[in-house]
Amino acid sequence: GRPRDTGIKNSIAVEFDTFFNAELLEPYENHVAVHTRGYRHPNSANHSFALADTVEVGDLGRDVHTARVRYRPNLQLDTLFSETFQTTGQASHFLENADFANGGMADWGTGMGQLEIFVDHMTNPVISTPLNLDGLLDLHHGRAWVGFTGSTGYGTYQTTDLLTWHFRALREDPLYHPPVVVNGVGAFACADEELCVHP
Incomplete structure (x- = not known):
């Protein structure tokens, strides 16, 4: 469909598109x-x-479909070899943005999770993509809104019925490895003394 020209800030959207x-x-x-x-x-x-x-x-424009969206805060390494694993240049943006160019940390610099989308077959995702949800969105203590929206293109119409849905929070702590500090000056301390440039 044709969405509004201005999207929702601080959001991630899973699109099921028939037009x-x-x-x-x-x-x-x-x-x-x-x-x-x-x-x-x-x-x-x-x-x-x-x-x-x-x-x-x-x-997607016919019949009833079942979909599932699952976020895992820790990237499962076997996913990298899955036929459904994919990513684009847009993902690399979040690995190099923020203060990365000046030696700072990018939005996704604290670790990597994965987002999986399932359609009709709940055991095999159609998409598995790397994602750091906590670094991507400005969340309040890990909380976010979940909702639905729909639209169609100009001169077209479609009825989309959401028959049932449920939400289940996955309580899995993300792995965190602090960045290696190049020197021990100031309030910082080296994560590994052997890797410090200036011990």
């Missing part, structure tokens, strides 16, 4: 995609800002 919009650089098929611009900018449906997308789904 082709060439101006949004979408794949020419029914597709599922994950969009975000982090907490600094309004989200966008343009696929330049997609972390991942797939056309490996059935006709």
Whole structure:
């Protein structure tokens, strides 16, 4: 569909799309995609800002479908070799933004998790993409709003019914490895004395 020109800031969107919009650089098929611009900018449906997308789904405009979105704060290494693992240049933006160019830490510098999208088959995701939710969004003590929205393209219509849904919080602590400090000057201390430049 054709969303509003201004997206929701500080958001991540999982898109189930049945209408082709060439101006949004979408794949020419029914597709599922994950969009975000982090907490600094309004989200966008343009696929330049997609972390991942797939056309490996059935006709989303017909029948009843079951979907599941799962976030894991710790990246499962076997996911890297999965057929559904993918990422785009938009993900690399979050590995190099913020104060990274000046030697600081990027938004995703504290670790990596993964977002998985399942459609109709709840054991095999159609998308697995790397993501650090805590670094991506400006959360209040790890809390966020979850909601639904829908739209169609110009001159088109579609009825989308959400028949049932539930939310389950996964209480899994993310792994954290403090960054290595190059010197012990000031309030910092080296994480590993053998790796300090100036002991």
